[in-house]
Amino acid sequence: MNETQADLDMQLMRDAAGKAASVLRTLGNPDRLLLLCQLSQGERSVGELEEILGLNQPSLSQQLGVLRSEGLVQTRRDGKRIFYSIAEPKILVLLGTLYELYCPGTEEG
Template identity: 60%
Template sequence: MRLSAEAACRLMKILSNPDRLLLLCQLSQGEKNVGELEALVGVAQPTLSQQLGVLREEGLVSTRREGKNIYYCINSPQALAVMGVLYAQFCKIR
């Protein structure tokens, strides 16, 4: 149980950054390339790259390359489930 609690705390800590939360929110809707994420989230390229790097290092997202484009998608079922709950509580039009 302790290991599960530690993993949950690590995920919540990652989600506590607004830029990372916005990125995961967009990625919960499907795979996106870096240019799409930059336009959707409104985060400048250096910050975007830094936050995507954190998400990648933590294993929450994975990448694939197609030509010059790098595509990101959520790689964590736990993160996807939490994003679904957050969307339902905070983003859904009531």
């Protein structure tokens, strides 16, 4: 491998590390992580998410805004209701791994 290719490979690795770090920072907030876990089960309305998670509207809207700005969720409007769903398929793989490692009742033995 020549020096130019090594520099290019390192830049690709830095870019990938930056993207991964951004997603991990987003997941570092328990409310956002819980929101993504709920959305990994399928599309949910804002009202459903509010009821399931017990988050008040301002906090819920703020956390959904962060997830939307990071490109992790997408919205769909149906009349006055807004529905959220996972936008980035990679996040489902990551959530599945976190579930296996940390969720109650998933330990073997």
